[in-house]
Amino acid sequence: GAVVSQHPSWVICKSGTSVKIECRSLDFQATTMFWYRQFPKQSLMLMATSNEGSKATYEQGVEKDKFLINHASLTLSTLTVTSAHPEDSSFYICSATRPINEKLFFGSGTQLSVL
Amino acid sequence: GESVGLHLPTLSVQEGDNSIINCAYSNSASDYFIWYKQESGKGPQFIIDIRSNMDKRQGQRVTVLLNKTVKHLSLQIAATQPGDSAVYFCAETAGANSKLTFGKGITLSVRP
Numbered sequence: 001g002a003v004v005s006q007h008p009s010w011v012i013c014k015s016g017t018s019v020k021i022e023c024r025s026l027d028f029q030a031t032t033m034f035w036y037r038q039f040p041k042q043s044l045m046l047m048a049t050s051n052e053g054s055k056a057t058y059e060q061g062v063e064k065d066k067f068l069i070n071h072a073s074l075t076l077s078t079l080t081v082t083s084a085h086p087e088d089s090s091f092y093i094c095s096a097t098r099p100i101n102e103k104l105f106f107g108s109g110t111q112l113s114v115l
Numbered sequence: 116g117e118s119v120g121l122h123l124p125t126l127s128v129q130e131g132d133n134s135i136i137n138c139a140y141s142n143s144a145s146d147y148f149i150w151y152k153q154e155s156g157k158g159p160q161f162i163i164d165i166r167s168n169m170d171k172r173q174g175q176r177v178t179v180l181l182n183k184t185v186k187h188l189s190l191q192i193a194a195t196q197p198g199d200s201a202v203y204f205c206a207e208t209a210g211a212n213s214k215l216t217f218g219k220g221i222t223l224s225v226r227p
C-alpha cells in the first residue's frame with residue numbers, strides 16, 4: 001500500500017487563486033520531504049526540500065513567496081501555490097524517505113490546471 | 116543525469132523480449148542510484164536501487180547494472196510484459212536525505 005499520500009489528485013482553479021496540496025507520510029515520520037514539479041513529457045524537477053520545524057530550502061529559480069511550503073509536523077508537508085497563473089499548471093509530486101529502509105517514496109501526484 | 120528533458124526518447128520492444136534501458140549520470144560523488152517507473156498521471160514507483168559499492172543487483176525480473184568508471188546505469192527487464200509500458204527514470208543522490216536528481220526519462224512501449 002501507499003506509504004506517502006498526496007491530496008488532491010487533481011485540481012482546477014481560476015487564475016489568481018491559491019491552491020494547497022498536502023503530502024502525508026502514512027506510517028512513518030518524515031523529517032524531510034521533497035516537492036517536485038513535472039511538465040508533460042519531461043522529467044521531475046526538484047522545487048524545494050521541506051524540513052520539519054524549519055524553513056524550506058528552495059532550488060534556484062523557484063520563487064519561495066509563490067510556492068509556500070509548510071512542514072508543521074513529522075507526517076505532513078503542504079505546498080501552497082499562491083496567486084496561481086496558467087503557467088503554474090503542472091504535475092506536482094511530493095516524496096519522503098522512509099527511515100526503516102531509507103528508500104524514497106513518492107506521492108501519487110497532483111495535477112494542477114489553472115484556467 | 117540532467118533534470119530536465121524536452122522530449123522523452125522511446126524504446127519499443129516486443130512482448131516477451133528483454134528490455135535494456137540506459138542512463139548516464141553526471142555526478143561522480145553520487146553513491147546511490149534508483150530506477151523508477153512512472154505510469155501516466157501517477158507518481159514515480161520504486162523499482163530497484165543500487166549503491167556505489169555494487170555493480171549489479173537483481174530483483175524480480177529486473178536487474179540494475181552500475182558502471183562507475185563511465186558513470187553509466189542500466190535497467191534490464193526480463194520477459195517484458197504490456198504492464199511494463201511506462202516512463203522509466205534513473206535517479207542519483209549522494210548521501211542520505213540528499214537531493215535526488217532525475218535523469219531525462221525513457222518511454223518503454225511494449226508491442227503485443
